[in-house]
Each structure stands twice: as structure tokens, then as C-alpha cells.
Amino acid sequence: MFDNISKTLFFKTLRYACNQCYVCRNKTTMKVIQPMTDVPFIEIEDLYFSRGDHEIFRGINMTIPRGKVTAIMGPSGTGKTTLLKLIGGQLTPDRGRVRIDGQDVHRLSRKALFTLRKRMGMLFQSGALFSDLDVYENVAFPLRVHTNLPDPMVRDLVMLKLQAVGLRGARNLSPAELSGGMARRVALARAVALDPELILYDEPFVGQDPISMGVLVQLIKRLNQALALTSVIVSHDIKETLSIADYLYLIADGQVVAYGTPHTLDANQDPRVSQFIHGEPDGPVPFHYPAETFYRDILGQASAVKAR
Amino acid sequence: MQSNIKYSAARIARLGRKGCDTMESLGRAGIFLAQSAVGVPSREGWSLWLRQMHFVGVLSLAIVLVSGLFIGMVLALQGYTILVDFGAEQALGQMVALSLLRELAPVVAALLFAGRAGSALTAEIGLMKATEQLTSMEMIGVDPLRRVVAPRLWAGFVSLPILTIGFSVVGIWGGYLVGVEWLGVFEGSYWSNMQASVSFINDIGNGIIKSLVFALVVTWIAVFQGYDLVPTSEGISRATTRTVVYSSLAVLGLDFVLTAVMFGGL
Ligand SMILES: Nc1ncnc2c1ncn2[C@@H]1O[C@H](COP(=O)(O)OP(=O)(O)OP(=O)(O)O)[C@@H](O)[C@H]1O
Numbered sequence: 098m099f100d101n102i103s104k105t106l107f108f109k110t111l112r113y114a115c116n117q118c119y120v121c122r123n124k125t126t127m128k129v130i131q132p133m134t135d136v137p138f139i140e141i142e143d144l145y146f147s148r149g150d151h152e153i154f155r156g157i158n159m160t161i162p163r164g165k166v167t168a169i170m171g172p173s174g175t176g177k178t179t180l181l182k183l184i185g186g187q188l189t190p191d192r193g194r195v196r197i198d199g200q201d202v203h204r205l206s207r208k209a210l211f212t213l214r215k216r217m218g219m220l221f222q223s224g225a226l227f228s229d230l231d232v233y234e235n236v237a238f239p240l241r242v243h244t245n246l247p248d249p250m251v252r253d254l255v256m257l258k259l260q261a262v263g264l265r266g267a268r269n270l271s272p273a274e275l276s277g278g279m280a281r282r283v284a285l286a287r288a289v290a291l292d293p294e295l296i297l298y299d300e301p302f303v304g305q306d307p308i309s310m311g312v313l314v315q316l317i318k319r320l321n322q323a324l325a326l327t328s329v330i331v332s333h334d335i336k337e338t339l340s341i342a343d344y345l346y347l348i349a350d351g352q353v354v355a356y357g358t359p360h361t362l363d364a365n366q367d368p369r370v371s372q373f374i375h376g377e378p379d380g381p382v383p384f385h386y387p388a389e390t391f392y393r394d395i396l397g398q399a400s401a402v403k404a405r
Numbered sequence: 406m407q408s409n410i411k412y413s414a415a416r417i418a419r420l421g422r423k424g425c426d427t428m429e430s431l432g433r434a435g436i437f438l439a440q441s442a443v444g445v446p447s448r449e450g451w452s453l454w455l456r457q458m459h460f461v462g463v464l465s466l467a468i469v470l471v472s473g474l475f476i477g478m479v480l481a482l483q484g485y486t487i488l489v490d491f492g493a494e495q496a497l498g499q500m501v502a503l504s505l506l507r508e509l510a511p512v513v514a515a516l517l518f519a520g521r522a523g524s525a526l527t528a529e530i531g532l533m534k535a536t537e538q539l540t541s542m543e544m545i546g547v548d549p550l551r552r553v554v555a556p557r558l559w560a561g562f563v564s565l566p567i568l569t570i571g572f573s574v575v576g577i578w579g580g581y582l583v584g585v586e587w588l589g590v591f592e593g594s595y596w597s598n599m600q601a602s603v604s605f606i607n608d609i610g611n612g613i614i615k616s617l618v619f620a621l622v623v624t625w626i627a628v629f630q631g632y633d634l635v636p637t638s639e640g641i642s643r644a645t646t647r648t649v650v651y652s653s654l655a656v657l658g659l660d661f662v663l664t665a666v667m668f669g670g671l
């Protein structure tokens with residue numbers, strides 16, 4: 098009677114709901130058995146990408162293991178959002194390739210790409226809620242288009258997700274009536290509505306107060322453990338990210354500058370890494386968008402006059 | 406001298422590039438139309454289409470009908486003053502009906518539709534693109550061409566011919582109001598002359614074919630401009646303007662071609 102997505106969704110939800118209640122949540126033994134060795138889920142090989150003359154990536158290599166939380170960090174404007182879009186197949190690289198679960202994302206047909214995307218969720222930096230649907234319908238949208246679950250079941254699933262982000266009471270509001278932080282939490286609920294195998298979070302903690310930040314951190318961790326999801330988090334909140342990430346990539350200047358577990362990175366002596374991890378303003382990681390020297394820009398005309 | 410040559414070479418190059426760009430965007434528009442127009446409408450597709458029929462069609466009804474009324478009334482007034490000189494005011498019904506059915510209803514309704522519904526379609530789709538709604542729909546695994554564009558395209562394609570028929574009907578009635586009720590043309594000759602001279606296939610049929618062509622072109626331009634725009638507020642405003650300008654020009658140009666083919670003996 099139900100299609101495959103509905104069936105797996107049902108069992109996943111059972112497991113999820115089970116992990117939500119207090120009995121299981123506090124039992125550490127409840128964790129799903131995780132594979133001991135890391136199986137790669139996403140493999141990025143020698144990726145080049147540029148926008149106009151601006152080279153954003155110059156040969157990125159990454160492996161994102163299945164069932165783990167991998168964080169990607171880097172200075173603003175280095176292309177973390179761009180990287181997520183390359184993984185999702187919205188942008189096409191100039192060179193190199195991205196493989197998800199063995200499939201080359203950029204060689205797939207349009208149809209195969211859309212099938213692959215049913216297995217992933219993405220939280221957009223801007224939220225990107227559908228403005229013609231209310232909160233409830235936004236979260237229900239993936240369920241309605243990809244499953245044939247009956248309405249009461251859709252309702253229960255939506256309520257579960259909204260409860261998890263603390264917005265069950267806001268279900269009848271329209272996206273225009275939400276604050277920025279609320280909209281992002283609704284977007285998060287929508288991204289996990291189908292319990293995808295892979296979730297890409299673009300800055301999930303931006304604009305959250307300390308309480309909802311803590312809740313979100315726990316939520317991401319729990320989703321990852323209960324459902325053995327592969328999660329990729331882009332974030333600037335070092336403390337929160339380090340607390341849930343299994344692995345961490347640091348990208349700057351179009352390349353991966355460091356890779357490791359939070360523990361090894363903390364001890365990393367590379368000045369670029371420690372500058373970023375400890376948030377020091379001065380150091381080898383550039384804070385500025387590539388430009389002429391400041392001196393030339395400000396005094397350019399004056400010096401030109403003087404030269405004459 | 407040399408700089409002159411260089412200058413003209415640069416101009417030619419620019420012209421060439423512009424030509425290539427135009428061809429490329431025409432090609433993109435063609436692929437876009439093919440990708441969004443096909444596809445089996447699901448049950449959900451029907452309800453999306455009905456929703457768009459409301460926004461695109463029903464909400465344009467008022468402006469189209471009111472304009473139709475005024476145009477019919479003006480036609481009767483102008484026609485009467487000319488016809489009465491020849492003592493031919495009995496042919497008023499024929500004149501009003503033929504000009505409406507063949508020309509004015511398809512063209513004016515299409516122009517109004519471009520201004521009322523076309524620009525709204527462009528702005529709506531453009532705003533969805535600018536706020537990443539289309540991208541996030543793609544990431545959920547739903548093709549926005551099917552879900553967002555196709556229902557709007559079909560709604561426009563279906564509703565403009567219906568609006569055109571409404572325009573003609575109201576226009577003929579407006580002509581009756583002015584001609585018969587006000588200027589005193591004999592009611593029997595108004596209707597019977599009309600009945601005798603209007604041919605169903607040649608006049609009504611060709612008018613509907615015209616409006617089907619206009620419907621396709623106007624909605625196509627509108628949704629494509631929305632889908633293809635630069636996702637900024639400036640991009641949206643430019644695309645909305647382009648929709649109205651391009652559709653109006655396309656409608657008037659195509660009208661000449663179609664008229665030449667249908668009535669000009671080409
Ligand atoms: N649509 C676009 N057109 C041209 N350049 C773009 C576009 N979007 C992004 N860029 C450029 O790509 C680079 C990377 O942008 P991206 O949004 O990926 O950065 P980010 O690492 O996500 O930054 P942040 O941490 O601030 O979100 C930036 O330098 C930006 O100038």
C-alpha cells in the first residue's frame with residue numbers, strides 16, 4: 098500500500114520517536130551501532146570552481162564519512178555555501194568531481210539527480226521557506242510530494258518535527274510572520290522532514306539565542322545518532338560546532354588547510370589553524386577579500402599625483 | 406585611422422556577441438518551454454493549475470470585461486458617425502462584431518493580460534528565485550519547472566482565450582447599448598446583420614486561434630523572464646518591464662503576421 102519512502106520513513110520515525118522520550122534519551126546504550134571504520138559517503142576529488150575571474154576553489158579534496166558529523170569551517174566568503182551547492186549539484190565545477198554514495202553528482206541525468214536529492218536535506222543560509230505556504234505546509238511539503246502517507250500521519254510527522262525545533266505553536270503562521278531565527282528553525286524542520294540520509298546544514302546556529310542554540314545542537318547530534326545520518330555542518334560557532342563534530346575541515350583561500358578530529362585540530366601547531374580555532378584577528382588567514390593593497394587604494398590618487 | 410578601424414572592429418565584435426547572446430537566450434527559452442510544458446498532470450498538478458487559473462484568469466476578469474465594454478461602446482459611437490453618412494447605420498452590428506472578433510478582442514485582451522497577469526507572473530517567479538525558494542525546491546527533489554512554472558504556463562494558455570471570448574461578448578453588448586439604446590439604430594438590423602455576416606470558422610475561429618497564439622507567447626515570455634532573471638531587486642524590476650514590453654511587441658507583430666495569413670489572402 099505504501100511506497101518505499103513511506104515505509105522507511107515510518108520505521109525511522111519510530112526509532113526517532115523512541116529516542117525522543119526520556120527513557121531512551123538518557124540510555125547511552127540505545128545508540129544505533131555505528132560502523133567502526135569510516136565508510137566514505139561523499140568524496141570530493143580535485144575540485145576547481147571559479148566565478149568570473151575569482152577562483153573560489155583550487156583543488157579541494159575531501160572525504161565525508163557516512164554516519165558522522167563533519168564540520169566545514171573557514172573565513173567568511175571562502176566558499177562554504179558554494180561548496181554545499183556543488184555537493185547538491187546546483188553548481189557545476191570547472192574540474193574535478195563530487196561523488197555521493199558512489200554516484201558522480203555532475204554526471205547524473207536531471208531525473209537521477211532529483212532522485213538522489215530525495216535522499217538529502219539542505220538547510221539554506223537564508224531559510225528559503227515557501228512564501229505561499231504556512232509553517233505547517235512548509236514542513237509537510239517534502240512529505241506530500243514524495244510519499245503517499247495519509248493526512249493524519251503527515252500531521253503527526255510534522256508535529257514531531259515542529260516540536261523538535263520548538264515551534265509547534267507557530268504552525269499556522271506564514272513565513273512573513275516569523276523572525277529570522279524562527280524561520281531558520283522551520284527550515285531545519287523541513288530539511289529533516291523526510292529523514293534523509295544526508296543533511297547539509299548551512300549555518301544552522303545563526304541568529305539563535307543561547308537556549309535554542311543548545312536545543313539545536315542537541316537536535317543535530319540526536320538526529321545523527323538515532324538515524325545514523327551523515328551530517329555536514331557549515332558554521333562559525335566554533336564552540337558549538339566542535340562539541341558535536343566528529344571531523345572538521347578548515348578551508349581557506351580555495352584549499353583545505355587542515356583536517357582532523359576536533360581534538361587533533363585543537364593541538365594543531367599550524368598558525369593558520371590556531372588563528373581560526375582561537376579566533377585571533379591577526380595572522381596568516383586573510384580577513385579581507387582579495388584586493389589591491391589598502392595603501393594603494395586609499396592613497397592611490399595622491400601617490401599618482403606625487404609621482405607626476 | 407588605425408584607431409578608427411579598431412573602433413569599428415570592436416563594434417562589430419560587440420554586435421556579434423549580442424547576436425550570440427540573443428540566440429542563446431532564445432534557445433534557453435525554447436528548452437525551458439519544452440521542459441515545463443510536458444509532463445503528465447497529476448491530481449496535485451490539477452489543483453495547482455486551478456489555483457493559478459484563479460490568480461491569472463479570474464483576477465484579470467474585471468479589467469478585461471470593463472475594457473471590453475468601453476471598447477465596444479467607442480466602436481459603436483465611431484462607427485455610427487461614419488456609417489450614418491452613407492445611410493448604412495443598419496450595418497453597425499456587423500462592423501462592431503467583426504472588428505471585435507477578428508482584431509480588437511484578441512489583441513487588446515492580450516495586451517491587458519500582459520500588463521495585469523504577465524508582469525505579476527514574472528515578479529512572483531523572480532521573487533521566488535531571489536529568495537532561493539526555487540533552489541530549495543530543487544534540493545527537496547521537486548522540479549520547479551513542473552511545480553511552479555508548468556501550472557502558470559498552462560493557466561495563462563487556457564485563460565487568455567476565455568478572457569478574449571468574454572471581451573468580445575461584453576464589447577458587442579456595449580455596442581448594442583450605444584448603438585441601439587442610445588443612438589437609435591433598429592434593434593432587429595443590429596442583430597440580424599451581425600448574424601448574417603459573422604462566420605463561425607472564419608471570424609470566431611480565427612480570433613480564437615489568434616488569442617491562443619498570443620496566450621502562449623505572453624505567458625511564455627512572462628514565466629521565462631521570471632525564471633531567467635538576475636536574482637536581485639533590480640533584476641526583478643527590469644524583468645517585469647521586459648515582460649510587458651516584449652509581450653506587447655510580440656502580440657502586435659504576430660497580429661500583423663496572423664492577419665496577413667488569415668484574412669490577407671496570403
Ligand atoms: N551569485 C554569485 N555570483 C558571483 N559571485 C558569487 C556569487 N555567490 C557567491 N559569490 C562569491 O563566491 C565567494 C564564496 O561565497 P560563499 O557564499 O560560498 O561564501 P561563504 O564561505 O559561504 O561565506 P559566509 O561564511 O559569509 O556565508 C564569495 O567571494 C562571493 O563573492
Ligand SMILES: [Mg+2]
Pocket residue numbers: 177178179222299
Ligand atoms: Mg555561506
